[in-house]
Amino acid sequence: MKNIEDNKTLAKSYEFDNVEEKWLDRWNEAGSFAAKMEEGKPSFSVVIPPPNVTGVLHVGHALNNTMQDVLVRYHRMCGDNTLWVPGTDHAGIATQNVVERQLATEGKGRHDLGREAFIERVWDWRKEKGGTIINQLKRMGASCDWERERFTMDEGLSKAVREAFVRLYKEGLIYKGDYIVNWCPRCLTALADDEVDHEDKKGKLYHIRYPFADGSGDVVVATTRPETMLGDTGVAVHPDDERYSHLADVGIKLPLTDRTIPVVFDHHVQKDFGTGALKVTPAHDRDDYEIGLRHSLEIMKVMDEHGVMNEKAGKYEGLDRFKCRKQIVADLKEQGFLEEIEDYDHAVGQCYRCQTVVEPTTSLQWFVSVKPLADKAVEAVRDGRMNIYPKTWNNSFYSWMDNIRDWCISRQIWWGHRIPAWSCKDCGELMVESVDPDKCSKCGSANIEQETDVLDTWFSSALWPFSTMGWPEKTKELETFYPTSVLITSFDILFFWVARMMMFGLHFMEDEVPFKDVYLHALVRDKHGKKMSKSTGNVLDPLVVMEQYGTDAMRFTLTAFAAQGREIKLDEDRIEGYRFFINKLWNASRFAMMHVADCDASITDVVNTPQDLPLIHRWILSRTAKATADVRTALDEYRFNDAASVIYQFVWHEFCDWYLEWIKSDLFSKNEVLQNQARGVLLHVLETILKLIHPITPFVTEEIWSVLPGERPLLVTSEFPTVQPWQNEEVEKQVELLMGVITGIRNIRSEADVHPSTKIDAFVQCADSEKTEIIQEFTNAISDMTRLASLTIAAEGDKPDDAGTYIYQDIEMYVPLKGLIDVEKEQEKLERERSKLEKSLKQINGKLGNKKFLANAPSEIVEKEKGKLAELEAKMAKVEEAKKRLAEIG
């Protein structure tokens, strides 16, 4: 045995600072994370949800990447061909904004530089700052194959984007058209529907009187945006609304203009809202646009791209849309058309990047016809080729996909994949080609010009699962790793991203799904369920957490919290708790090292013949097999929190609390056989534990592993434990019995305030000879663990009056404590016990007395209840007897 002070291998508590850095380097040097593509092995592959290149690690990333890493490390240890592709997303608008802000501090705008110079500037920025989040992911221990890092704008992926675009165009699935889109007048670009945030704002509802053209009367319409009336080309009412049925042929004289507009009848109008009449502005409202189409109304755009009124707005030309609103209201009022202004709260769409109020407007944009693609994705989920976890998301997925609109993919910014379309300035021909054309394919003119728009960022990320593996080339990576095994991401991008990967994956990869499983994890909130935000000040920064508690503690916490739900309320106290757990593991290993440091690694061979081992070793091997099975199942089913809790429970409360305490006497024994058995099993179980936890807490486990005796390869690439045939019910039952006795005696000591160092005499009495025999056999272990001077098997009726008592099943333990017994306290304890038993007995007797129960319940349940009843009755008898005896002295 080594003296503890001489033990130089492990410090007294786990200090993570140097350890983490050290192993990051070693794993890197050893190429531990490099994907292997060996024949005949199962594949496990994951592509990272690429964080924005402008991103900084937040707790959501930490959760997301911990979960991925747990699975990836697990499968790598299982010997699978394992690939985890890392990378970042060019994040068009976000990145452009960052660089534009940087330019602004120099007093410049992007137009001062021009397109090419600006893009170069963005690349410079990316070179300098774009690695931040990648480095932070590395710091977390994410075991991506870093050699394969990809960027959505790098050469290979750009080629894939172009190929995808050209194919879709040639297949007629991409078209260019003048449609209403969400327009950001500040970013000067179209936005996809899901790039618009809706926020309730206080506003006004203006009621405006629209006179009939024939002067026979008027109708009042309501609007929150009076300035759009300049673009009104109709008034809509419900076809069943009698109030307006006579207006079919009468026009409306639009105030402030000299135009007369028609009344149309449309089911979209709500009869009971306001007056039941709706002004229709097809050019500046999505619904009005649809109504306009249905009734062939003119589309009249009255604003320009900056949100400034244009020449169609007549005298209002040149006014900003909000200034124009004021002016219009004033004019309407003056001319007597304004009926009423009421306060009105409603949702206003804002640009998700700059919060400018979005202007719905028509413009010439590129679209993907998604319906046929969406149907295939839905089909793949419905027939189980793709599974969404948790499956509660299926319904949301279906309903979104069924109502999906064509996807506007063009953006009027500079940073992104420029649309590979050229138009001929002479004949107007549009060319979409994979190779840049130098002249018009129709008229031969060299006077051609490339489209200036770039593609929506999500277009390139939709290709991610296969573009990162070399598509459109046929690569070994694709062959080995596509479809990927599982996609792990946050539910809030199910539609932005996941659905689009499904659509593109199926389309371009010959109906092969991009991933078999999708795991949608929760959003991380603070411990009260509030969204973490800088302004609230409740943000938990993973970088700070890693510094304070260590990366392993953070990872374990996140894993333990990762139940399949919609939100995770993260309580910082829990992180500390799990840090203590890691320290516990550390110290248990330290203890083990005191006994096995100088041994040969082959001492673990004793586990090959478990039948030759003493009971407690067989017990821990049985529990180890159970824990191994449970962890594997949990990870296979994405029940991360279960894996964490199985490990926690097993390591702390079974391995440390019971097993280590129990084998101490053997470890210190002079009997070499016992000692070697203890050392061998101890080392084996510790090795197994380290392997089981490694996917969750890679650093501390690798560190401990490295000091264990013998030459050993890195833990990261060691074999994950398989379930050994060690589970043994009989052994577990016997140990449980002994534990019950030990707990009982400890309880008596504690209740009677016997000082822990005082050795006492204890007695056990039980009518069951089998149980008595086991207790007899383990007298020494019981005595060691309860600090007894002696343990005696007593005959019935031998019990002295002044003894502390505890009853476990049908076993009574007692400790004579002359003068130390507080009779009243003891009586209270027994009464509590008795009343609890009485309640349970009543319940069970009720069940077993119920004929229907006996008839309907499965027989094993009935048997179980009967067994329970016998046990409780025996215990009750003991308790009543003890009470009676106690009453006699009292």
Next chain:
RNA sequence: AGGCGCGUAACUCAGCGGGAGAGUGUCACCUUGACAUGGUGGAAGUCGGCGGUUCGAAACCGCCCGCGCCUACCA
């Protein structure tokens, strides 16, 4: 308005058809040959409410109360 979800010990959460669990906190005792980032023992819950299904419900169904989130075309 529709959809989804949540309400279990003081707190943060598991469990989701057969005896109410974990961590933290709390109380008592204890520096016993890894660990006080520890040990031992204890207290603590009509499992939001009311009905229903069932031999049996915290779990399944319905309604109600409270709280979130998402989607939406009430202008």
